Amino acid sequence: MNAAYPIVMLGLAAAAALFIWQQRRLRELRARIEVSTAELQRLQLSCALLAPAGVVERLFTDGPESIAEHKVFTAMFTDLVGYTALAEKLDPQALAEVLNGYFQLVADSVTEHRGRIGTFLGDGILIFFGALEPNPWQCNDAAQAGLAIRAAVARYNTELEHSGLPRISIGVGIHRGPGLAGLIGSRDRREYTVVGPTLNMAARVQTLTREHGHDILLTESVREQLDPRFELAAMPAVPVKGITEPVVTYAVLGRGDASSEQGRERVVESSL
């Protein structure tokens, strides 16, 4: 009996130690799960800013290959006019400040009108309306965002002048058409974006802003969906690289509060 006593005690001590170790291990595992879940929640919230919630859900359940949808959306392409000259004139730090201010004002104006920044391409910005969630007002939103960018650039130029920096000017092209929305990229790095000729057309229309002397141009496919209160000026049809037919565009002059019938008549022939 006495001889068995130490063995029993030893066994009990071992069992107690094992129990304590298991409890500690369990606590550690629970803490890890909690941290992982918190990260997952943060990730889901972050992903929701980059792609529609349904896309995020499918990404988690079905994988990235499953996500590709045909959509009609409105693309906006904005570009900084005279960027190369600006880059030569300013030291890199001042240039970065000017660029950051420009990116921020575009992002704010676009977000306010339910657009989503697609990609920053150097000094150009690709923006989508109605690509992430359904938006039957996408053309109005894009045109309104264009006007908001124009107003914000005017305010920004006053700031730049006060700081002794050169003024900036922008070109904005807007086009509506079909595209494929999905996760595009390499195996290691993808982003939720839209691909298709609509984007190229928006970028081409943006280049026409220099030729026509107007900062915001939109195409016929946008104009036909547009609120008649937008004041437009018709531009002459011009050939565009990569497009077979000459492209008709309209300059956005502003937005009035007149009745719709009068608004339609505000599409005037360009003097150019």
Add this chain to the structure above:
Amino acid sequence: MASPLLNVSWDHCLLEPAPDRQAEAALRRETGSAPGWIRYFLSCPWLPRAAVRLSVYNKLLLHLDFPTLDLLELVVSRENACRYCYSMTRLQLRMLGMSEPRMQELEQRLARGDVEPKAAAAVQFARRMTRATPLVSSQDLEPMRAAGYSDAEIREIAFTVATIAFFNRIATIPALPPQSWEQLADRWFMQLLRPLVGRVMRGGRKRGQPVTFPTPPDGPFAHLLLQFQGSPIGPVLARALDEMWASPILSRHCKALMFAVIGYGLGCERSRAEVAIVLGQEGLTPEDVEQIISHFDGPGVNNMESALLAFARDTIWYEPIQLQRRARELRNQLSAAQFVEAVGVVSMANALCRLRAALPQQP
């Protein structure tokens, strides 16, 4: 780990509570409860009445169990980023005996999609119906059928999701203050009173009895209402709608257009067809309606209505703080009663358009 939703940016409340003892007592007599939050909405009488009567815990459901309801309330409020409703649901669950660690565990499991398969089907459907990107259709009901829900339960799930979407909007748009709910559960007196409060709450969760419509519903959404034939939901929803249309604060014309804008934004043709009858009675042609809902302007639309229609569009998908900023701009153009009615109409329209899409069958 606190839920990220409890840190969502939230504006100061746009409304002042205005107690009205007579109205509150009348509501209490009729429904057995007159919660404090109705004081924010008493300037528009139909809205607090509808909100209290539409509480899914109050004799409305015949089939669905209360734990599933609690789950749906958490999920939908979270999807809509409604800090007010989410905090209130959390508090309810705490009062019913769920500890904070268990509450957090449930939130984590919901985030991971780690719930039992039957509940998971309801949660998945609730998320899709709430997001409406795209709108749900009858096909989205199949996984719930496969998981074992009856058609009657599915109708109650869809109604519950729609009702929570309604509550989320009436709380989010005027930014009802969530802070009191967020802190209440941890107050010492609530910890002491928890068993008692929990018992009272459990007693207040009542199942309904089968009822029939006093008169067959007609007018907008009658087909939808008839799908709740035999359920207490049908007459309560019909009464809420009738009172909303009859309220003189905003014109019937304006309210129908707000419904049409939300139906158009969601891409719900059925909802647009429902209100087309009202708009026709108001003298608008289909072309007029198309112009108005496309541009928030057109024949017979004044500046206030134009602002209300643009606002209706903002309530379909939103970030709370942006929506509250826009609501504040609108509030400055309207009387308190007009603003509260506008909040009620857009909330009802968002709920019904989603429900109409989820339950498309004709009677």
